[in-house]
Amino acid sequence: MSIKFRLTLMSFLQFFVWGAWLITVGNYWFATKQWSGAEFGAIFSTLGLSSIFMPALTGIIADRWINAEKLYGGLHILGGLALAYIPMVDNPTSFFWVIFIAMLCYMPTISLSNSIAYNILKNNKFDVIKVFPPIRVWGTVGFIIAMWITNLSGNKASANMFYISAFAAIVLGIYSFSLPKCAPQNLTSKDASFTELLGLNAFKLFGTYKMALFFIFSMFLGGALQLTNMYGDTFLSDFSKVPEYADSFVVRYSTIIMSISQISETLFILAIPFFLKRFGIKQVMLISMIAWVLRFGLFAYGNPSGGLWMIILSCIVYGMAFDFFNISGSLFVETSTDSSIRSSAQGLFMMMTNGFGAVIGSSASGYLIDTYFTHTGVKDWQNIWLTFAVYALIIAIFFAFMFKHKHDPNAVENVSH
Template sequence: MNIKNRLTLMSFLQFFVWGAWLITIANYWFGTKNWEGTQFGLVFSTMGIASLFMPTLTGIIADRWVNAEKLYSALHILYGLVLFYLPEVTTPTTFIYVMLLAMCFYMPTISLSNSISYNALKKSGLDVVKSFPPIRVYGTVGFIVAMWITNLTGNKATAYQFYIAGIAAIALGIYSYTLPKCEPQRLTKENSSLTETLGLEAFKLFANYKMALFFIFSMFLGAALQLTNAYGDVFLDEFKHFPIYADSFVVKYSTIIMSISQISETLFILAIPFFLKRFGIKQVMLMSMLAWVLRFGLFSFGNPVDGLWMIIMSCIVYGMAFDFFNISGSLFVETQTDPKNRSSAQGLFMMMTNGVGAVLGSFTSGWAIERFFTKSFSNTTDLASFLQTESTNPRMVEFVKIQGNAINADGLFDKVIMMRDWHDIWLAFATYALIIAVAFAILFKHKHNPEEVQASL
């Protein structure tokens, strides 16, 4: 098997072991375990928390002491073993802690897989910009295949989703031990400083204006990714509260609609080499940011009937929004850093996007949505006031009227009515992405040189 095929199999399994449970875990939490929803958000925050330190730590270890492919192998085997234990957990709090441990093993493997692939391709004399995207696209394919296997085998609400992922993770761990060696680039020298001894040189990249800006914008874009992952499916599902949309395909199959986003990724990953060589790193990353504006803006005005095309287009542009920054950003780190610190630098990139950015995006967006975009009503007085002041918002008015039918003798609803104003929520997110895009275009200075890009890779 040639090196491209070997790396393709690694990429496929890398995201298969994540996709087998990531989309369906909510069904297990609410349906099988019948746990309350107040703690469920913490399950997803474990990914961001683990990404704050584990990718950087493992990157340092791979740069200084241990072959990257061996470390990668060990992490996947440990990840698989923790997944096997998850179904034994009986309380939501313990489940969250065990999931955090699983994410500590899994999240750093994403950046390590990039380092292993780049190293193997270069050793084989292949063009990384041309060769890596077609390999990486099979990671997205693996994610989609895993999601469908879990669903089609009837395990989207059972513990077997973790067993499917666990078996594949251990298999990947064993397989990756056979990959080409990716040895540490720098050994300890006499009279080395503490920073050099601990392998912390990669943090010096923050002293470089261009790299510091790149990592800061990576954080902001990581927050945008968290917004769409956390609220996309919920947004589509809540159309069921409106009679005109309740029986639509979008409401019934919201997860399938959202999967168009992942399918779109496969197409845009393959387009990255052309765009990078034609327009350069800065323009490609700027395209990503403008695609986020479209992603959120189309969601804001879309609906499951006459606005269905907007929802579908939003899912399609997601491929550009996600890939053009994450994959191109990883390649940018590869071209701008010293070989002895590249695993550490990839870890920093992972930390800023999936760590700091994800955590900030999760907590900030949750607070903003509850504080500014969520309306609650417990009695007819609140409802009457709302109908007077918000009469121009037909969606919310219709929703409240429908939900507010059950009123007792004291004029109180039988339950507190809560409504999220998704139109304004997505507009706010689109504005956020637009501000980031404009700031990036002005502040980030990088002149495109096709020959330099080709030579550096």
Template structure:
């Protein structure tokens, strides 16, 4: 098997693990365990907590002490063991600590998989810019495949979703030891300080207004991503309590409907160079915020019957909402930050989106839903839940262009031109 095929399999399995439970854990939580929404918000915050510190710490270890592919394999094997134990937990507080332990092992593998892939491609004399994106897209396909597998086997509310994820994690962990060697490079390059390795130097950018505004909005948009991940599948599942909807395909297999979001994500990536060239980074970010408004607003008025088109359209719009801010945001960092600090600044961007943003979104949504939109029988007022989320992102979209002072510049145009040709 050539190096690109081996890395393709690695990416497929990497995201198959996550797709096995990330969007369906809410159904397991509310319908199988019947635990509260506030507690669920705390559970979903584990991704944010682990994203704040673990990738940087594991990055230091792989830079200085152990081969990246071996560390990658060890983490997946440990995560497999935790996922296998997860269904045995019958207490929400204990569930929090166990799922947090799983995320502590899993989240660093996202960046390690990139490290391993880049190293292997470079050693095989491949062009990373050209050869990596077609490999990475198989990660999204793996996520979609997992959603379909869990849904078609009737395991969206079942503990089996964790056993599936555990088995695939174990397979990937063992497979990782066969991947091309990616030894520590600290001895061959200038050693970074501990502060630089953790990306803490980038926090000095917050002294500048444009970066402070950008990173704050990154956190607030990261919260929006958690809302759709946490509650989308659960929202569709809840229609089964309504006799007129319970036998419809969208209610029987909601994860398959939600997978349209990931399919859309892969397609909108192709449109980004055009939009960036036509409108620039600032307005592409704004389009992302408006897309989130539509994402939630369509959910508010959609249903699995006559309103199915709204739900499907919402899933299609997700691709724009997710891709446009993440790609344009990383491009903003690339073109505006001094090259000596770009790596740590990109890390801070991801920390704001997947770390602090995830924490804020998880805690706030759990409390709001539990206190204002949950009825006595524990059913949810989904229309007003989604309208509240839509109002939140609409406020962001209205405020953003007035306080984010940024104009098209030569560095941005050069980067977009390079992106268009890659």
């Protein structure tokens, strides 16, 4: 098998594991287990909490002590075992802790998979900027296929979703041991400082103005990443409370409508090399931020009838909003850091976006929605989405003025020196 195909298979399984349960876990929680809504919010917080320290920690370990592909494989096997145990859990508290363990293993593998792919591609003399996006797009395909398998097999409210995910995780874990070796750089001298010995050099990136700003804005934009995963399907389903929309296509097939967002990703991932080459990282991230404004704004005014086009367009725009930030940001980190701290830097990016950003976003949005936008049990979705849109617009304006970067389309970006 070619290197590209092997990495494509890794990417496919990486996100298949997530897609098998992430969008449908609410159905299992509410319909099957009939647990309360208040405790459900904690499930999504496990993604953020585990991303605060695990990606950075595993990145340091991969840079210093253990082959990245072996660490990656071990985490997937352990995470798969935790997912397989979830159906045996019979109360919300235990569910939280088991899913938390699963996420402690899974979330760092996202940045590790990027690191492994970059390492292997570079060792085989490939152009990472051009070759990686077409490989990564199969991760999104894996997410979509897993989501549809779970739904079409009648398991969107069944414990079987976790068995499907667990099986894929364990298969991926075993498969990863066959990947080309990604050995630790271990370039530390005998006179290394305590910080260097612990592999914490990546945190020195905060000492560079441009990188510090990049990570800070990544954190703030990261607060928007999980908002539509958390509330999107609920928003569409709530149209059932409006008599004229109660039996609409949007209400009956809300999950399929939401899957347009992931389908859109596959197209925009492939466009990333062109946009990065033509416009550079600043403009691409700015486009992402404006896309988030549109994502939320279109949801605010969309409805299952005359406003259906807004809902669909919002889902299409999501691909640009998510990928132009997540994938381009990862490529920027890869081309802007020294090889000795590359895995650590990817973990740091993951920590700021899916860690601190996600925790801040989920906590703040939950508080705002419950306090200001929920009246007698009914959510004011229009003002909820408009608030999120204003948030994204403010970030975009500050980023445009504060992040200084001159793009050279003929040079590899390097801002670490």
